[in-house]
Amino acid sequence: EAGVVQSPRYKIIEKKQPVAFWCNPISGHNTLYWYRQNLGQGPELLIRYENEEAVDDSQLPKDRFSAERLKGVDSTLKIQPAELGDSAVYLCASSFGGELFFGEGSRLTVL
Amino acid sequence: KNEVEQSPQNLTAQEGEFITINCSYSVGISALHWLQQHPGGGIVSLFMLSSGKKKHGRLIATINIQEKHSSLHITASHPRDSAVYICALRGGADGLTFGKGTHLIIQP
Numbered sequence: 001e002a003g004v005v006q007s008p009r010y011k012i013i014e015k016k017q018p019v020a021f022w023c024n025p026i027s028g029h030n031t032l033y034w035y036r037q038n039l040g041q042g043p044e045l046l047i048r049y050e051n052e053e054a055v056d057d058s059q060l061p062k063d064r065f066s067a068e069r070l071k072g073v074d075s076t077l078k079i080q081p082a083e084l085g086d087s088a089v090y091l092c093a094s095s096f097g098g099e100l101f102f103g104e105g106s107r108l109t110v111l
Numbered sequence: 112k113n114e115v116e117q118s119p120q121n122l123t124a125q126e127g128e129f130i131t132i133n134c135s136y137s138v139g140i141s142a143l144h145w146l147q148q149h150p151g152g153g154i155v156s157l158f159m160l161s162s163g164k165k166k167h168g169r170l171i172a173t174i175n176i177q178e179k180h181s182s183l184h185i186t187a188s189h190p191r192d193s194a195v196y197i198c199a200l201r202g203g204a205d206g207l208t209f210g211k212g213t214h215l216i217i218q219p
Contacts, residue, residue: 033207042197042209043154056206091154098142098201104153 002026006092006103014111018080021106025073025094029101032069034077035091037105043091049075082110114138117198117210125218130185132213134198137179142201145172145183148212149194157183159201188217 005024013019025032030051035043046065048056051072060067064083069075079086089105115136124130134143145157158165158172160181165172169188174181185192198210 042199042211044209045207048206093154098159100144100146100156100159100199100207102146102154102156 004092004094004101004103006090006106008106009104010107010109012109012111013082015084016081018078019082019108020076020078021090021092021108023075023077023092023103025075025092026096026101029094029096030072031095032075033091033093033095034067034075035093037089037091039088046077046090079108082108084110086110114208115198115200115210117196117213119213120211121214121216123216123218124188126189128188128217130188130192130215130217132183132196132198132215134181134183134210135179136181136198136200136208138200138202138208140200140202143174143181144199144201144207145181146197146199147194148197154197157196185215190217190219193217 007022032049034046036046037043045059047060047067049069052069065079067077087110089107091105092103094101118133142159142161144159146154147157148154160172160174169186171184193216195212195214197212200208
């Protein structure tokens, strides 16, 4: 069974450009998380979905970040415009029955 | 005071040594996760605990709910165990709180 799939793995953009990340969770997993992880730090929650509903987006910087999970399966996370401080690894995870499964992450570098 | 504290922050040991990483927390939880992250790699869930002890291969995880403390042990450590080990708390409403991680290096 495929795990959590994320793309792209790496993205380098100039500041003020837009960027989007895609996540395909494990089939049947209703809960989907987007995390941001800065170098040497633990993951920080950006948004959590239960099916297609965003149940916790309190840490999402809504002025420039947006996310969607149409049909309660795949999800996209968008940043527009990107800032230098957005350079980080963006992790997607899905969960079923409490067990967590992470994708490989999307490493963003903003120049 | 942080809700979850891991110790040590950094640990370097020789191959074959018995390793212990600790996680203390101050809030009520429904479960605790131990996660592993290799450099440049994704995060892998090692254990999910709500009580007692679990074992998988050379890895053992224990939790004491009354003392709000969990430990991750690695027996017969190997260089491939070198990674960051993260303790994560599962609280109410399915929220997760992550520790800052323990950087483990096992030298051959």
